[in-house]
Amino acid sequence: MRLLTAQARVAGIAGWPVRHSRSPRIHGHWLARYGLDGAYIPLPIAPEAFVPAMRGLLAAGFAGANVTVPHKQAAFALADRLDHTARRAGAVNTLVFRHGHIEGSNTDVFGFLAGLADAGADPAAGPALILGAGGAARAASVALLDQGVPVTVTNRTEARATALAAELPGLRVLDWARRSEALADTALLVNATTLGMGGHGDPGLDFSRAARDLAVADLVYVPLETTLLAAARAHGLRCIDGLGMLLHQARPGFHAWFGVDPEVDAALRDLILADLAGA
Numbered sequence: 001m002r003l004l005t006a007q008a009r010v011a012g013i014a015g016w017p018v019r020h021s022r023s024p025r026i027h028g029h030w031l032a033r034y035g036l037d038g039a040y041i042p043l044p045i046a047p048e049a050f051v052p053a054m055r056g057l058l059a060a061g062f063a064g065a066n067v068t069v070p071h072k073q074a075a076f077a078l079a080d081r082l083d084h085t086a087r088r089a090g091a092v093n094t095l096v097f098r099h100g101h102i103e104g105s106n107t108d109v110f111g112f113l114a115g116l117a118d119a120g121a122d123p124a125a126g127p128a129l130i131l132g133a134g135g136a137a138r139a140a141s142v143a144l145l146d147q148g149v150p151v152t153v154t155n156r157t158e159a160r161a162t163a164l165a166a167e168l169p170g171l172r173v174l175d176w177a178r179r180s181e182a183l184a185d186t187a188l189l190v191n192a193t194t195l196g197m198g199g200h201g202d203p204g205l206d207f208s209r210a211a212r213d214l215a216v217a218d219l220v221y222v223p224l225e226t227t228l229l230a231a232a233r234a235h236g237l238r239c240i241d242g243l244g245m246l247l248h249q250a251r252p253g254f255h256a257w258f259g260v261d262p263e264v265d266a267a268l269r270d271l272i273l274a275d276l277a278g279a
């Protein structure tokens with residue numbers, strides 16, 4: 001066991017609940033691997049306690065915190081400074097406490113692109129179609145639009161997709177009923193809905209007319225092999241599961257708090273895969 005000194009850097013993840021989060025394992029793995037004088041802990045914080053709790057962590061000398069459901073908008077409002085990704089994504093999942101200030105960023109944008117790169121997928125290969133209009137869809141849209149990729153979103157509740165497009169110039173909206181026909185002209189499909197999570201539901205796509213070089217990314221990571229990915233694989237399409245994004249989104253925070261840009265290595269993948277298998 002590593003022993004902390006009085007100079008230890010401390011960060012954590014604020015959520016309500018926070019039990020399901022893999023972040024303590026991810027950061028704990030890296031702290032041990034790099035032998036750092038630091039700790040990363042779960043911070044179960046109820047919504048009404050979020051702002052005083054964050055101010056308390058800042059006052060107590062914490063390096064910062066990750067933020068998950070339901071605090072991402074509150075973190076956005078709380079931050080003294082927001083980086084480009086946080087402003088574009090409209091939500092904050094990483095807070096860095098620096099010189100008495102709270103800096104907010106959204107590392108899902110970085111994690112999404114790094115996950116694609118890990119899988120050998122080129123986001124700029126052609127037009128992208130994103131299923132969903134929630135937080136994950138917005139992060140993926142921002143990532144791809146900022147790479148100059150033509151992006152279309154389609155969502156069960158079209159009004160949410162239209163509202164997203166109003167905030168992200170260049171984003172196009174497609175009728176949910178037409179999602180399968182659009183695959184013929186799509187290079188990258190991203191499932192950013194909760195369909196498939198925990199083995200429940202499926203986006204119901206027909207891949208028979210999909211472009212042969214279509215890449216299919218599913219952001220759902222429990223299970224890793226969703227029915228969507230299984231169907232895409234059966235059509236010989238390239239598949240990207242949600243694990244890469246989950247692991248890579250943790251890197252910028254770790255770097256800011258502990259001073260090392262950590263590697264997403266096989267040992268980390270195995271650790272989190274074993275954890276997900278028990279989920």
Ligand SMILES: NC(=O)c1ccc[n+]([C@@H]2O[C@H](COP(=O)([O-])OP(=O)(O)OC[C@H]3O[C@@H](n4cnc5c(N)ncnc54)[C@H](OP(=O)(O)O)[C@@H]3O)[C@@H](O)[C@H]2O)c1
Pocket residue numbers: 108111131132133134135136137155156157160192193194195197201219220221242243245246247249
């Ligand atoms: N791999 C990663 O690192 C990573 C990171 C972030 C998120 N995720 C995953 O991404 C998924 C979305 O997360 P989120 O935070 O964006 O969730 P969210 O904000 O709650 O959005 C949920 C989306 O799913 C759609 N949806 C839910 N039930 C549906 C149904 N029965 N039929 C059609 N659409 C349905 C919603 O459509 P409506 O608007 O019509 O309700 C909405 O677009 C989750 O599974 C999450 O675990 C993964």
